[in-house]
Amino acid sequence: MALTDADVQKQIKHMMAFIEQEANEKVEEIEAKAEEEFNIEKGRLVQTHRLKIMEYYEKKEKQIEQHKKIQMSNLMNQARLKVLKARDDMIADLLKEARQRLAEIAKDxxxxxxxxxxxxxxxxxxxxxxxxxxxxxxxxxxxxxxxxxxxxxxxxxxxxxxxxxxxxxxxxxxxxxxxxxxxxxxxxxxxxxxxxxxxxxxxxxxxxxxxxxxxxxxxxxxxxxxxxxxxxxxxxxxxxxxxxx
The missing domain is CATH 3.30.2320.30 (ATP synthase, E subunit, C-terminal)
Structure with a gap:
């Protein structure tokens, strides 16, 4: 039995709806996969940069700690030198006083x-x-x-x-x-x-x-x-x- 124009149009519409549905499903599948890949790549990039930032600040922290140690060592050395100088000055004053007392002997x-x-x-x-x-x-x-x-x-x-x-x-x-x-x-x-x-x-x-x-x-x-x-x-x-x- 021959198809009428109405039947043909109906089948065409049915086929177009099927194709459109398959296309929409494929689009959704592609979008879902793209979203998944995006999230994976985003997570990878975030983790990579997070590790780089952590390494950067760990390095900075170590540099600051090293700088503090150097400053502390310098301050301790300066303080030690001041103590040694004060001791040397005291000994010099002691010897100066001793010399003055020796000079008194010649007066007798x-x-x-x-x-x-x-x-x-x-x-x-x-x-x-x-x-x-x-x-x-x-x-x-x-x-x-x-x-x-x-x-x-x-x-x-x-x-x-x-x-x-x-x-x-x-x-x-x-x-x-x-x-x-x-x-x-x-x-x-x-x-x-x-x-x-x-x-x-x-x-x-x-x-x-x-x-x-x-x-x-x-x-x-x-x-x-x-x-x-x-x-x-x-x-x-x-x-x-x-x-x-």
Missing amino acids: PARYSTLLEGLVLQVNSLAALILRYNLCLSTFQGFYRLLEPKVTIRCRQQDVEIVQAAVTKNIPIYKDAVKSNIEVRIDMERFLPSDICGGVEVYNDNGKIKVSNTLESRLELLAQQMMPEIRMNLFGANPNRKFMD
Whole structure:
């Protein structure tokens, strides 16, 4: 039986509706897949950038922490240097006061005469005098140190008479001790500076060997020898020191 125009149109409409429905379903399927892929890619990008941001701020945090450590170390070093400088200044003031006290000895003729006798021959007398000012000096010799047949003594110009008396007194003592003669000359052309505390310098005959027994040199020697003990008494034991020898 032949189809009428109405039947044909009806079938065409039915086929168009079917095709349209399939097309809509395909569109929905494509949109759903695209949405899924979009969400997956979006999640991936968000996670990737999130990790990058976290790494960036972790790096910044580490840099800040490192910078803080460096600043703290610098501040501690600066504070340590200030403490060390303050300690050095205190020791310098202590030595300055000691020098001033040594200068007072030369103002007492009797004590200074005894002191020079010790400096010319040996320093037992010096040690006894300086101990009264808390300055313990080890034995350091003049004539005995050189053991030369001829020596020259240099002193302050104002000390010439006292030194001459000390030489006169100590030559017999020296001869008796070493069983040898000695010729002593006081240098009357070149004197020690008048602004030093006192003492003498003893030279051998050609002037190439010198024994410095000025009060300043003795004080410097003392400071070097007793510096660990001085620091211990002033500032206590160093907690960072591992070896005591």
